[in-house]
Amino acid sequence: MLNSSKNKIKIFFFIPSLRAGGAERVVSFVAQKIDKSKFDTTLFVIGSNKDATFKVPDVNVVFLNHDRVSRSFGTVYKTIKNGKPDIVFGTIGHVNIMLGLCKIFFSKTIFIGREVNVISKLAEVQHIKATLPPWLNKYLMHKLDVMVCQSIDMAEDIKQLSNFPEDKIAIINNPISDKYQLKTELRDKSEPVKLITVGSLSGRKGHLRILEVLKDLKIPFSYTIVGNGELKDEIFSVIKQYGLADKVTHIPFSNEVSTLLQQHDIFLLGSFVEGFPNVLLESCAVGTPVVAFNAPGGINEIIIEDVNGFIAEDQNEYLDKIVHAVSKDWNLAEVRNAVVSRYNESKIIADYENLFLSKTNN
Numbered sequence: 001m002l003n004s005s006k007n008k009i010k011i012f013f014f015i016p017s018l019r020a021g022g023a024e025r026v027v028s029f030v031a032q033k034i035d036k037s038k039f040d041t042t043l044f045v046i047g048s049n050k051d052a053t054f055k056v057p058d059v060n061v062v063f064l065n066h067d068r069v070s071r072s073f074g075t076v077y078k079t080i081k082n083g084k085p086d087i088v089f090g091t092i093g094h095v096n097i098m099l100g101l102c103k104i105f106f107s108k109t110i111f112i113g114r115e116v117n118v119i120s121k122l123a124e125v126q127h128i129k130a131t132l133p134p135w136l137n138k139y140l141m142h143k144l145d146v147m148v149c150q151s152i153d154m155a156e157d158i159k160q161l162s163n164f165p166e167d168k169i170a171i172i173n174n175p176i177s178d179k180y181q182l183k184t185e186l187r188d189k190s191e192p193v194k195l196i197t198v199g200s201l202s203g204r205k206g207h208l209r210i211l212e213v214l215k216d217l218k219i220p221f222s223y224t225i226v227g228n229g230e231l232k233d234e235i236f237s238v239i240k241q242y243g244l245a246d247k248v249t250h251i252p253f254s255n256e257v258s259t260l261l262q263q264h265d266i267f268l269l270g271s272f273v274e275g276f277p278n279v280l281l282e283s284c285a286v287g288t289p290v291v292a293f294n295a296p297g298g299i300n301e302i303i304i305e306d307v308n309g310f311i312a313e314d315q316n317e318y319l320d321k322i323v324h325a326v327s328k329d330w331n332l333a334e335v336r337n338a339v340v341s342r343y344n345e346s347k348i349i350a351d352y353e354n355l356f357l358s359k360t361n362n
Contacts, residue, residue, distance in 0.1 A: 008037075008038060008039060008040040009038060009039050009040065009086050009087060009356055009357070009360050010039075010040045010083070010084070010085045010086045010087070011031075011034075011039055011040070011041045011042075011085060011086065011087045011088075011089060011356065012042055012044060012079070012080065012083060012085040012087070012088050012089070013027055013028075013030070013031045013041065013042070013043045013044065013089045013090070014044045014046065014076065014088065014089070014090040014091075014095055014099065015027050015028065015043070015044075015045055015046070015090070015091055015092075015095070016045075016046050016047060016069055016092055016094075016095060017045060017046065017047035017048075017051050017052070018045050018047070018049075018051065018052035018053065018054060018055075018056070018061075019047075019051055019052070019053050022116075022174070022275070022277075022278045022279075023091045023092050023114070023116045023275075024091070025054070025278070026091070026114075026174050026175070026278070027043075027089070027091045027114065028043060028054075028056045028059070029175060029177065029345075030175075030349065030352050031043045031056065031059050032056055032057065032058055032059045033345060033349045034349055034352060034353055034356075035353060036058075038353070038357070039353070039356065041059060041060070042059075042060045042061075042062060042083070042085075043056060043059050043060065043061045043062070044062050044064060044076075044079060045061060045062070045063045045064065046064050046066050046069055046072045046076075046095070047063065047064075047065070047066065047067070048063055048065050048067075049063045049065075053253075053255075054255070062079075064076070064079070069094045069095055069098060070094065070098075070131060072098070073098055073101065073102075076098060076099075076102060077102060077105065080102055080106055080109065081105075081106075085109060086109065086110060086360050087109070087110045087111075087112060087356055087359065087360065088102065088106075088109055088110070088111050088112070089112045089113075089114070090111075090112070090113055090114065091113070091114035091116060092114075092116055093115070093116070093117070093119075094131065095113075096113030096114070096115070096141060096144065096147070097132065097137055097140045097141060099111050099113060099144065100113070100139075100140030100141050100142070100143040100144050101140050101143070103143040103144060103145070104143060110145050110146070110359045110360065111143070111144050111145050111146075112144065112145060112146040112147075112148060112355075112359070113141070113144045113146070113147050113148070114147070114148040114150075115147055115148070115149050115150070115154055115158055115275075116150070116275045117154070117273070117275050117297075118151075118153050118154050118157045118273050118274075118275070118296045118297050119157060119158070119161055120157050120160070120161050121157070121272070121273040121295075121296050121297075122204065122273050124272075124273075125203055125204045125272040125273060126202070126203050126204050137162075138162045138163075141162060141164065142162070142164065142165075144168070145168065145359065146168055146169075146170055146355065146359065147164060147168060147169050147170070148169075148170050148171075148172050148355070149169055149170070149171050149172075150171075150172070150173055150174055150275050150276030150297075150298060151171070151173070151275065151276045151297055151298030151301055152171060152298075152301065153296040153297055153298060154171075154275060154276070154297065154298070155169050155171050157296070170355050172348065172351045172352060172355065173276055173298070173301070173342070173343050173348060173351075174276045174278050174281060174343065174348070175343055175344065175345040175347075175348035175349065176278075176281040176282065176285050176339055176340060176343045176344060176345065177282075177345060178344075178345060179258060180258050180261075180281075180282050180285035180286050181258070181285075181286065182285075182286060182287045182332060182333065182336050183262040183286050183287045183288070183332065186332070187265045192219075192220035192221050192222055193219065193220070193221045193222075193265050193266065193326045194221070194222050194224070194263065194264040194265045194266075195214075195221055195222065195223045195224070195264065195265070195266050195267075195268050195322075196223070196224045196225075196226065196260065196261065196264035196266075196267055196268070196283075196288075197210065197223075197224070197225050197226065197227075197267065197268045197269070197270065198226040198227060198257060198260070198261070198267075198279045198283075199226075199227050199269075199271070199279060200227050200228065200229040201225075201227050201228055201229030201230065201231045201232045201235055202229045202230060202231055203231060203272075204271060204272050204273055205227075205229075205270060205271050205272075206269075206270025206271050206272055206293065207225065207231065207235050207270055208231075208234070208235065208238060208270075209270050209293070209315060209318075210268050210270040210318075211235070211238050211239060211242060211244065212315055213315050213318050213319045213322065214242070214244060214247075215242040215243070215244060216319055217319065217322060217323075219323065219326060221247060222247055222248075222249065223244070223247055223248050223249070223268075224248075224249045224250075224251065224260065224264060225248060225249070225250050225251070226251045226252075226253075226254055226257065226260060227251075227252070227253075228252040228253060236250070257279070257282065258282065258286060261282060261283050261286045261288050262286045262287075262288070264288055265288065265326070266288065266289060266290070266291060266322065266325050266326065267279070267280070267283040267288050267289070267290045267291070267309075268290075268291055268292075268322070269290060269291070269292035269293065269299070270292075270293060271292070271293065271295050271297070271299075272293075272295050273295055273296055273297050274295060274296070274297030274298060274299060275297050275298070276297060276298035276301075276302075277297065277298065277299065277302070280292070280299070280302045280303070280309075280339075281302065281339045281343055284302070284308045284309070284335050284336060284338055284339040285336055285339055285340055286336070287330075287332030287333070287335050287336050288335070289308055289309045289310075289325060289328075289330050289335050290302075290303055290308065290309030290310075291309060291310050291312065291318065291321045291322050291325050292309065292310070292311050292312070293311070293312055293313075293318060294311045294312065294313050299311065302339060302343075304338050306328075307334055307335070307338050308334070308335040308336075308338035308339065309325070309335075310324065310325060
């Protein structure tokens with residue numbers, strides 16, 4: 001029996017913040033777009049309104065005003081106890097663990113986590129600070145009723161890493177929003193090719209190996225880097241060292257990513273690991289093909305070779321793929337359709353709705 005009035009399924013979504021992260025945007029998007037005639041949704045933001053970088057219209061958004069997820073358990077517990085939701089949905093590892101702890105106290109409520117990383121590979125490329133002993137993390141994660149994984153790689157990783165039951169895993173890819181529209185102008189091949197990367201300036205994103213390749217690129221180009229992060233100084237030191245300063249433009253943050261992607265010719269992804277990179281979907285959706293390194297996290301699901309981009313195994317091949325991508329006459333509509341046909345918002349939102357309905361009808 002549902003707790004909600006009018007037979008709606010009552011869902012509480014929990015996210016750490018409304019900053020620019022992909023995980024927060026996806027969950028906010030799901031909360032915003034699912035059928036309000038079937039679902040009564042509230043989006044709880046553990047952080048503060050002053051940190052928000054985007055708005056979520058048509059959703060009841062409540063800020064819990066905690067500076068850390070680890071300090072918010074009492075508030076989250078009381079919120080669930082007083083609100084009596086049918087489903088509690090969270091995303092990102094530390095939120096998932098906290099919701100696993102909550103499950104102990106609310107056995108009749110369905111708790112769903114959403115993983116955002118291929119954890120074993122991420123641990124190889126950056127330090128992951130453990131706040132709890134591994135056995136306790138595993139115990140609390142296993143308390144969740146469902147874990148949503150964004151890619152096949154992620155699902156396989158979580159099964160192998162923590163022996164998470166396969167029948168409790170749901171693979172739901174990220175959606176591409178309708179706001180990303182196909183660009184209307186083809187590339188002017190008499191002009192230098194315009195390359196772009198969007199992502200945090202962190203080691204896992206692989207900016208340094210992209211620069212290693214670009215220093216050997218002989219064709220005329222410009223390169224726009226969108227994002228900020230802890231490796232900014234090192235990245236721009238390397239740019240200067242390689243003599244690329246006059247070719248590189250840095251935009252620390254933008255709310256106009258779709259426009260920037262439309263204005264460029266090729267998207268470069270250097271990541272060593274991803275979850276299911278939204279920016280690849282967004283780039284292809286506007287007709288800008290991708291050159292990426294082969295890395296776990298859905299990249300080989302998104303990119304269809306020679307249709308919406310290329311995947312390279314090493315830096316030499318990456319350089320060859322850029323040259324090939326520059327010379328190729330891309331069918332912009334095919335680049336877009338390669339992602340929109342598989343990851344459009346109607347399909348992905350239906351996947352989430354079906355998951356929620358299946359868990360409350362049992």
